[in-house]
Amino acid sequence: MSFLKSREAILTGAIVALLALVATRYGAFIRPANLAAVFNDTSPLIILALGQMVVILTRCIDLSVAANLALTGMVCAMLNVAMPGLPIGVILVVALALGAALGAINGLLVWKLDIPPIVVTLGTMTIFRGVIFLLSDGQWVNSHEMSASFTGFARHVILGLPVLSWIAILVALVMLVVMTRTPMGRALYAVGGNPHAAVYTGINVGRSQFIAFVISGMLAGLCGYLWIARYAVAYVDIAGGFELDVVAACVIGGISIAGGIGTVGGAILGALFLGIIKNALPVVDISPFWQLAISGAAIIIAVLFNARADRTKGRVILKSAEVTQ
Amino acid sequence: DDMRIAVVVKALGIGFFEAAAKGAEEAAAELGDVEIIYTGPTDTTAEGQIEVINSLIAQNVDAIAVSANDTDALVPTLKKAMQRGIKVISWDSGVAEEGRMMHLNPSSNPLIGNMIIKLAADHLPEGGEVAVLSATTTSTNQNIWIEEMNKVMGNYPGIEVVATVYGDDLADKSYREATGLMQSYPDLDAIIAPTSVGIVAAAQAVVDAGKVGQVNVTGLGLPSEMAGAVESGASQSFAIWNPIDLGYSATMIAYHLAKGDATAEPGATISMGRMGEVTLDDTTSGAMADPFVYDSSNIDDFKDIF
């Protein structure tokens, strides 16, 4: 019962309706193979949205995810060029570690110096991009320079789905457990829900926010490698502006920008919603010039919708009102 | 003092322009008394270019050779530069006439427009469906070439352009657009991408969709970036002018204008060193050379150069 009224259910409904609408224009879109392809295409957004969710839950925001992704991706690509023999496992570890380290920079500035997260990540966003330029000297790393295993890993198909999709599923499962079943997950919710009370509860607010940034950074780093591998090219501007898509996915998924409210399922659905729109518009033959306006409108409608669903019933003290509720 | 010639590009870090910078340096070395200032914004915006040009004006350089992000938006700033005695030419992507002294086309637009459709048609003797994957909706070059291409479509019976989409010169968007094209048009035979970002992304999309051999990716691209696609068979052939030559020629022209041993007026000819001479038309623009076709036979010779 409560699920049917939940944000997740509403969003699932919206996604199904969207798919149905697209199907009327272009039936093949909802073929399982195509849906799998759409899921695969949306995987990086899902992973990033999950990281961003954690950050937003603690009343922060991470605008540096896309820049982190690009920087980590570039480092992985350059590493691959320099040492083509390096196993993918090592590359993955490097991506996760570097991403986490970049996230930790954000986290430390927020934790130790108490600088508002939006300011910190606005700053690191431009700094990270600049560092890519300095590292690469503005040069691209192209597909023929990358080793076959480097670009092949993400698209290797297991049980009908590419590794990229499986990684997104794995990340989602891990995040689900972390957020619902571990003391750390609870603490992250608590910090965003009522930071003042969290202090009284013995939770270190700053440290929890630091952890959130590290998680977000780590997932951005992971996406960095996956992104570079998938598109087989690395340059300064990769995933430019993608941070807004990530935040939009979270918002559509019902993660409250005020902190403390949001679920793993919501973040995933929000990302899928955007991903489907992105993938559907080109195939249903809507002029590419309409794309931007449609995604903008979708964000606004979704937020309006969420706000309605979010409106608390309030306290009812009149007996007559209770009956009619 | 050395003569300072500023080579302003659409954005730094794009392989094509990096190669052009090499050409400019080559010309400078040949001329001896020239210092090249290679610069440009980080992303392809007119506002960014204006800021860069303003600082060049302040430095009082001798000449500016610019590949513009916007035909009109740079005009007021470049006019200001000319008022302060700086010689201004545009190359590759042009500026409206009143904003520059002359414009150097890499090739002539009709030749390029014809070339891109010919590259696709040569592999489709029976005719077929082709789609265009362009850069941004505002790119001057791509739009002119597509226009020129459409003009000569009559010469290629049986070839039908089914769609034109825009990848915004972003790898991921281009990739998604290319994938979308293959889904919307299952019988698609070729994707023409007259942009170096788009063509790479389209080739990757074709490989990932398992359509190598069915969909031929062609258009304009850089040998270094397209080597993999030619090897995998996703692209049979593609064309590009030589950006090194282009940077070289632009520098040469700017040098002669700044030295005062050439003037930019309709009908004038200006020396481009080893590239010969350019003759200016009524709009004071001229073409450098024909585009050059790369395929499996010659790609290895070029892929390490640019």
Place this chain on the structure above:
Amino acid sequence: MKDGAHWGAIPRAVPFFRPAGGGIMQAMTNSPASGETPVLALDQIVKEFPGVRALDGVQLALYPGEVTALIGENGAGKSTIVKILTGIYQPDGGDIRLDGAPVRFPTAQAAADAGVTAIHQETVLFDELSVAENIFLGHAPKGKFGLIDTARMKREARAILDGIGASMDVDVRLRDLGIASKHLVAISRALSIEARVVIMDEPTAALSQKEIEELYELVDQLKAQGKAILFISHKFDEIFRIADRYTVFRDGQFVAAGKMAEIDEAQLVQMMVGRAVDQIFPKRAARIGDEVLKVVGYSHPTEFEDINFSLKRGEILGFYGLVGAGRSEFMQSLIGITKPSKGVARVAGDIRVIRSPADAIDAGIVYVPEDRGKQGAITTMPIFQNVTLPSLGKTSKNGFIRLAEEFALAREYTQRLDLRAASLDTPVGSLSGGNQQKVVIAKWLATQPKVIILDEPTKGIDIGSKAAVHDFMSELAGQGLSVIMVSSEIPEILGMSDRVIVMREGRMVAELAGDDLTPETLVRHAAGIGSKGEAA
């Protein structure tokens, strides 16, 4: 809430609590000897805030099996000492000894680990988490792989709630609970921690009479288990009811400590305020004039229905009811915060449509809210800017601010209320609760209203300031201002009001004046125990 005997259920719940090692009930087996060696002793504690020395070398000792009442005016430093004991603030000097050994509490967790737990003055809970999660946040029972054992957590939460007679569902999100239930959750949370020292900072402020009685029984239980209890309250009847010892602070300094048995109320008050206080409510000659405000048929879809009354010049109209009776909601609709669905308000005969507080101020109706931290004061802004905020029209010219006049206005009204602060441009947030309340009242008086609504004006206010507020109310009424006073304190209602309206579950159930106005009639109407005999 179940019947009274349920505190006795606690021992039966023992097996549920931490079966492995001495749960909260562990001390049951020890004899609760009220020895003369303190469990926790503080000495020479100093705590400074920018511009304020909140604690200046105070001492405090808590004994096993005894309740120590901490008494002092607003701003005396009571809550500050609680925060030091629970690791939220670090003292700037002095030492804390636990069983005679020096300790430090760098974090709240460290204090909890040492067995010190507190019910804080402000509810510090999480609206978006469930009841069970709130109770066990930070020390949830763990199962496999270190993951939270949700089932066990709910079971234990249920047991603790049962133990204090709270009946709410452990899965319900806290935002869906009423304020009193939230307080019960806060108490349960404190009980869920293995504690030797339990601190309660004004725990009864938000509870109804019945819940207060139950809390007293809980305190007795904890005493019996040998726990040391620190109890902070401004209510003297309460202190005399449950405390064994007292400690008095004044202006951040230690004044006295001793046994309750050896002291009387007058002496305590004398120590607390440093002077004798006339506890009798100021009687004044009622010169009641013409009708100022008439409210007809005010209704709201869910919060209140059909409220009618008329208010005269110079009159003090009391609104009595149990917590949650809907008085605040109704008052807020009078100033345009909540929109009534029906009803009209006439001010001096004219119908006034009040859609926002700005309209209400225009009409001469002002409201001193109950929640001063959120609705009353802008705590991050200076005192003078708070005071002049609704009167900016007066201190400015053509919309341009005139600083000198602002300060003059602020000075006038803060002096009238005897505000204590370092300067007028210090932020309100750095004042104690009582002084913050004075700023809020000053702000509204500065608008020179016709009707002032005071919602629980003396809640959490010390006895000295309380008397000042009461005096002031009489003085205002004497000057022809009409006062509406919402209060849940019967002595205050009886002592101050000319007439009382009783509300229950969103409805006016009685209007009492003169001889009808007795504690019994008030309670009977508020609780809905009519002549029919049973609760409605």
Place this chain on the structure above:
Amino acid sequence: MSMADHRPRSIPDQLTTPLARALKSWESLLLVVAIGIFILNSFASPYFLNAWSLSDATFNFTEKAMIAFAMALLIVAGEIDLSVASIIALASTAMGVALQLGAGTPVLVLVGLGTGLLCGAFNGVLVTRFGLPSIVVTIGTMSLFRGISYIILGDGAFRGYPADFAWFGQGYVFWVISVEFVIFALLAVVYGVVLHKTNFGRAVYAVGNNATAALFSGIRVGRVKMILFLLTGLMSGLAAICLTSRLGSTRPSIGTGMELEVVTMVVLGGVNILGGSGSIPGVVIAAFVMGLVTFGLGLLNVPGIVMSIFIGLLLIGVIALPRLWAKLRRA
């Protein structure tokens, strides 16, 4: 009566003098930074100390600063508008449409300002009427407004603005003093007075510090926020006029990414991003700092992206260093 028992204590108005506070303020720190950068620049490049160079340098910040003033008020009030750059695109597009219909310069200006106001009203209504968080709303309208420009213009461009329209972005009032710079300076004064000397400004602070208490105090919170969104829209419209005039053409990509630079300027100016505090002089100095940094580095032909590292470091550093210093001193 107990009240009469003791004399009321008198409380001093202020403990520190306004001058002492000014010296310790953020603005002073920023001013030192600005002067430092100015001196560094004049040593680093021989071309810097030239009236025309400096005049050109002001174009790097004038349009952004116009928006930054209104944005500063909006952020002080606890809201934010990320759609400003998109409003520029839409306003510029609307002017282009008006141009096609034969409008002259006065009408173009009205259309530009009007479109800005409309966009501001749209944001304002969503935030104040529907109670949505502004950061989210304006991320949405950021796509929507620019999206509409794309729908109207596609791959085309509007050009051929009348000659006298060029005055806004390319004209000079006196010698090297450009029209844009004069507009910037006038707006700095107007916004400074509005925020710091009027009841409205006080209301803005009150709303930003505690909107609920401000509402209870009789401030029409919704109206204040609505006015601020309208102002921000209007300023974006004005910036659109200047930018369009300076570029002489309209394309839907006009002004891309400007919103972040505007926010950076406001934050660098000492406005608390969480609302409640900040000043216009701070924003003015921050505008100069950003203009000087980008122009100074530009003269050294440092690529824009490397400049952005400096801006990013400046943004974090100017906030972080004083805090770090205070921390170290305490330890």
